Amino acid sequence: MASRICLFPGSFDPMTLGHADIINRAADLFDTIIIGIGTNSSKQSMFSLEQRKEWISAVFAHDSRIQVQEYHGLTVDFCKKIDARFILRGIRSVGDFEYERAISDLNKSLVPGIETVFLTSSARYASVSSTLVRDVIRYGGDARQFLPKEIVY
Numbered sequence: 113m114a115s116r117i118c119l120f121p122g123s124f125d126p127m128t129l130g131h132a133d134i135i136n137r138a139a140d141l142f143d144t145i146i147i148g149i150g151t152n153s154s155k156q157s158m159f160s161l162e163q164r165k166e167w168i169s170a171v172f173a174h175d176s177r178i179q180v181q182e183y184h185g186l187t188v189d190f191c192k193k194i195d196a197r198f199i200l201r202g203i204r205s206v207g208d209f210e211y212e213r214a215i216s217d218l219n220k221s222l223v224p225g226i227e228t229v230f231l232t233s234s235a236r237y238a239s240v241s242s243t244l245v246r247d248v249i250r251y252g253g254d255a256r257q258f259l260p261k262e263i264v265y
């Protein structure tokens with residue numbers, strides 16, 4: 113059987129405990145999870161690509177099934193490049209669902225063989241987002257409770 117490679121795409125600016133929870137829960141569903149830091153977004157990031165990548169490598173250093181890579185361009189093109197048939201995404205709310213469904217439909221129109229797998233967030237992380245974490249950091253608050261311990265900013 114072909115190896116089940118899954119891409120978890122996102123900005124991870126920075127990776128939060130919510131992201132890490134989704135990845136850890138999905139790890140047994142796939143042979144390999146590639147965390148893909150997309151760099152084609154129009155958003156200006158708070159943390160550099162190198163910093164985000166370094167943090168993610170440290171968070172998952174103990175698990176060889178989980179790797180991190182950056183990519184440019186369309187997510188489905190990167191899937192083809194790394195031979196991933198699955199895309200993983202997390203859903204916190206109805207708002208996330210509407211948005212994620214549209215992206216999933218688009219990706220499937222572009223490459224029919226790709227399935228997006230959704231996991232709903234764990235209740236304790238349902239309100240955690242990189243956007244709110246950045247706000248806390250920007251205004252001098254302590255965001256450690258939302259971040260894996262390897263992420264020290």
Ligand code: ADP
Nearest residue numbers: 121122123124130131201202203233237240241
């Ligand atoms: P993007 O910029 O593509 O939205 P993010 O880095 O913000 O990328 O998020 C990547 C994925 O992780 C998305 O599917 C998002 O819904 C999911 N996610 C973000 N925060 C959480 C959380 N607290 N719990 C579960 N999933 C989450």
